[in-house]
Amino acid sequence: MERPFPTVAVVGLGTMGAGVAVALARSGRRVIGVEAGPTQALRALDRIEASTARAVERGRLEAGERAALLALIEVGDDLAAAAQADLVVEEVPEDLELKRALFAELDRICPPETVLATGTTALSVTRIAAATARPERVLGVHFFNPVHTMRLVEVVRTVLTDPQAAERVAELARDLGKEPVAAGDRAGFIANGLLFAYLNQAAAMFESRYATREDIDAAMRLGCGLPMGPLALLDLIGIDTARTVLEAMYAQSGDRLHAPAPILGQLAAAGLLGRKSGRGFYAYEAPGSSKAVAEGSADARPRAAGREVRSIGVCGSGTMATGIVEVFAKAGLPVLLAARSQEKAERAKAQLARSLERSVAKGRLSGQARDAALALVTPIGSYRDLAEVDLVVEAVAEDLAVKRELFAALDGIVKPGAVLATTTSSLPVVSCATATSRPRDVVGMHFFNPAPAMKLVEVVSTVLTAEDVTATVLELCAKVRKHPVECGDRAGFIVNALLFPYLNDAVRMLQEHYATVDDIDTAMKLGCGYPMGPFELLDVVGLDVSLTIEQVLHQEFREPGLAAAPLLEHLVAAGCLGRKTGRGFRDHARR
Numbered sequence: 001m002e003r004p005f006p007t008v009a010v011v012g013l014g015t016m017g018a019g020v021a022v023a024l025a026r027s028g029r030r031v032i033g034v035e036a037g038p039t040q041a042l043r044a045l046d047r048i049e050a051s052t053a054r055a056v057e058r059g060r061l062e063a064g065e066r067a068a069l070l071a072l073i074e075v076g077d078d079l080a081a082a083a084q085a086d087l088v089v090e091e092v093p094e095d096l097e098l099k100r101a102l103f104a105e106l107d108r109i110c111p112p113e114t115v116l117a118t119g120t121t122a123l124s125v126t127r128i129a130a131a132t133a134r135p136e137r138v139l140g141v142h143f144f145n146p147v148h149t150m151r152l153v154e155v156v157r158t159v160l161t162d163p164q165a166a167e168r169v170a171e172l173a174r175d176l177g178k179e180p181v182a183a184g185d186r187a188g189f190i191a192n193g194l195l196f197a198y199l200n201q202a203a204a205m206f207e208s209r210y211a212t213r214e215d216i217d218a219a220m221r222l223g224c225g226l227p228m229g230p231l232a233l234l235d236l237i238g239i240d241t242a243r244t245v246l247e248a249m250y251a252q253s254g255d256r257l258h259a260p261a262p263i264l265g266q267l268a269a270a271g272l273l274g275r276k277s278g279r280g281f282y283a284y285e286a287p288g289s290s291k292a293v294a295e296g297s298a299d300a301r302p303r304a305a306g307r308e309v310r311s312i313g314v315c316g317s318g319t320m321a322t323g324i325v326e327v328f329a330k331a332g333l334p335v336l337l338a339a340r341s342q343e344k345a346e347r348a349k350a351q352l353a354r355s356l357e358r359s360v361a362k363g364r365l366s367g368q369a370r371d372a373a374l375a376l377v378t379p380i381g382s383y384r385d386l387a388e389v390d391l392v393v394e395a396v397a398e399d400l401a402v403k404r405e406l407f408a409a410l411d412g413i414v415k416p417g418a419v420l421a422t423t424t425s426s427l428p429v430v431s432c433a434t435a436t437s438r439p440r441d442v443v444g445m446h447f448f449n450p451a452p453a454m455k456l457v458e459v460v461s462t463v464l465t466a467e468d469v470t471a472t473v474l475e476l477c478a479k480v481r482k483h484p485v486e487c488g489d490r491a492g493f494i495v496n497a498l499l500f501p502y503l504n505d506a507v508r509m510l511q512e513h514y515a516t517v518d519d520i521d522t523a524m525k526l527g528c529g530y531p532m533g534p535f536e537l538l539d540v541v542g543l544d545v546s547l548t549i550e551q552v553l554h555q556e557f558r559e560p561g562l563a564a565a566p567l568l569e570h571l572v573a574a575g576c577l578g579r580k581t582g583r584g585f586r587d588h589a590r591r
């Protein structure tokens, strides 16, 4: 097959256009750049020369390659030059009327077979296409910034776009070394559509003072492996830009979760637009700087000191309990591993020994450290022996009746002043607390799986938790080298309340046939730098577990947009639970 689009016009050579022009010329294509006027054209050329010179300095490009690609780019200010192109890529500012006028003009100038592509992020491609007499040859081509490193390209079709034209643009993207995904015409397309709804919830969570900006950001980085926390990312994107994208999404979806959080409007109105203005959710050294500076905390009250913790009890014998015991023992704390029978406790300790052995084999732990950790763990078959420990972590089945029964039992056994912690991920901590006669001593300590590897612990205080109990758990986390974040006792805490609505949105996108499983996963990995796509993650977490969390979140907040996607319910009903059953969103058995 011949190379698609040997000559491409790029209209608008700002941040995106200049990057796209370089990528095209690098693939050996002739590029006709068009700017708004002669001064802008000169500036655009400077930009292209400077960015390619930097690429040579950094070893990303050979000097010879640079000379060859620069020779392929011409820049002027006469739109008529676009008539010679096989494809026109528009990258002018995000303004519907500007883009529509430009497309009407291009439609008059270019031969009927020329394909016209818009670089819009959140405007309607259909409305831009409607300004021309060739809507079948108009589509969206959404690159990501910076173009030279970001591999994702969303190829956006309207209902009128000729599929062949879209396929040729996808082919062009592959030829540029990019990964094209197919999307329909909806504000935000795939990646931003999923990303911005989540960013908006994070902004709202901050605004409601549920957690601090640092804790929200740390929770998502450490709990989900995301490259940046949501509030830091909003500052990078620009609060004004984020608001514009969300407004466009809300106008189309009517989903309240897309209505920009009021805090975004307040920050924008105050000129606090993020990094570019030196302050947004965080304050930066200077406008344009990426270095956040510490500010005096609004809550400068001295914290209560924690209680002393010299010995710990962990209740349970499953994955979480065993992992949590490992965390404490490796940090040098004596642990009683309490299960329902001595046999179960012994088995859990054997499991722990295997885990430590794997660490030794991988060179992460010395044989001596393994022996020392194991020597600190005593398996016990009855909770009676927990009488003298300073802190108990409960990690038994995720069932409120079972947990309440255990807390009532612990209340009768454990010495006064001991801290009682639950590692529940979806049940109310306060319901565990009220099963005891000492609700002030009960707190949530939500570890992530696998506990030895995951750095995050959500420390959940109920309305009854004593300050020194929260402080005890925060101090303990520091001692065992975990990163604690503090939050209140509501469904999902920080991480799940932000993660699962996003996963649910992805399922809804699939259910509406907006994009495929593979394209959605690719868009989030390449467009947002996520370690896994939403469907990969759902299959790992388990569809049944995910459905339960989504139901709990919907039950708590009653937000219509949080209702679990019917497709997820259907898959669970059909027994497709993810990797554990061999089939979820993907068929793992056949791989």
Ligand SMILES: NC(=O)c1ccc[n+]([C@@H]2O[C@H](COP(=O)([O-])OP(=O)(O)OC[C@H]3O[C@@H](n4cnc5c(N)ncnc54)[C@H](O)[C@@H]3O)[C@@H](O)[C@H]2O)c1
Residues within 6 Å of the ligand: 011, 012, 013, 014, 015, 016, 017, 034, 035, 036, 040, 044, 090, 091, 092, 093, 094, 095, 102, 119, 120, 121, 122, 142, 143, 144, 145
């Ligand atoms: N910046 C991003 O991160 C990003 C990412 C993906 C997509 N986009 C989208 O890409 C498009 C371009 O955004 P940008 O960030 O590159 O903007 P920008 O402001 O950096 O560049 C726009 C360029 O268009 C030129 N221009 C304005 N009117 C023109 C006209 N009539 N004819 C020719 N040139 C004209 C301007 O002089 C400027 O150089 C927008 O639709 C934006 O939403 C931006």
